[in-house]
Amino acid sequence: MPATDAGAPSTAPGTAVSATGTAAAPLLVVDRVSRRYRVRATGGSAAAEARHGRRSIRRRPTRGSTVTVPAVNELSLVVDHGEAVGVIGRNGSGKSTLMRMISGRERPTTGSVHASSTPVMLGVNAALMPTLSGEQNIILGGLAMGLSRQEVEERYDAVVDLSGLDSAIYRPLETYSSGMASRLQFAIATSVNPEILIVDEALNTGDAQFGDRSKARMDELRAQAGCVLLVSHSIPTVREMCTRVVWLDQGDLIMDGEPGVVTQAYVAFARALAQDEPETAERIRSDARRDLVMPTVTATPPPRRGGR
């Protein structure tokens, strides 16, 4: 797998990348990736709030004030063939930012992403055309993902079956419920058998019947030697579908391991926060983080041609 500096995932030939704890070449290596945003703010600072002991609404916004938001901090992750990795964490913990960097939609501020092939990201906002029918969106979506017209036609029935939309497939997308639209997106995105598939919340709006079908499709994708990253707030979905779970909080990787173990710790953490027990929550978080072993990524230069 090739190496690159910060930017879209590298998939071109070049330097090989290996990581601790992996047997074969991994499909995806995230190497000490960080993302910071510089954003305009209306002037309030945590320090000022602490000084005054309360929040206040400013009469006039402060001009030209900017703050840095650390969305993801020096995070490393290695994903192997056949893994379905659940990504969990409270709102604003950096899950979507990490997925955008893995898919190449966004550049890391520091660090690099290495992928064996271009990851396909399926999100609730993925581009479908609202005025076109489901049928037309399947054709356009397939062509946009690089399938030939013949391949689109060969896969058409399977996509419609997986979406479960029946005759609604002939109606404009803008008349679909959000659950129907996400089912169609999932069916289109998985029609290309991507080696690395990223699903960001899209499954949560489907009903129970679609949940079963999409789980079966995820299992198929994993069996085809690919891997899946699933971002979700639904702990049952993650437990059901994933072989491994990572927990992010405030941009940090907190835990990476068995779905049962990681989700149990996260649920205990979230419960402590909900019950206004910040010290308990912090203890759970720091205990989990102490046991975390981040992979070390090693770049091996390509063999020299014709060298002595």
Ligand SMILES: Nc1ncnc2c1ncn2[C@@H]1O[C@H](COP(=O)(O)OP(=O)(O)OP(=O)(O)O)[C@@H](O)[C@H]1O
């Ligand atoms: N384009 C952006 N500009 C500025 N800040 C951003 C941007 N995108 C994300 N952030 C900030 O980065 C942090 C992480 O956001 P992110 O969307 O990755 O979290 P998340 O874990 O996916 O949250 P959620 O569960 O609510 O979807 C948040 O503080 C967010 O405000």
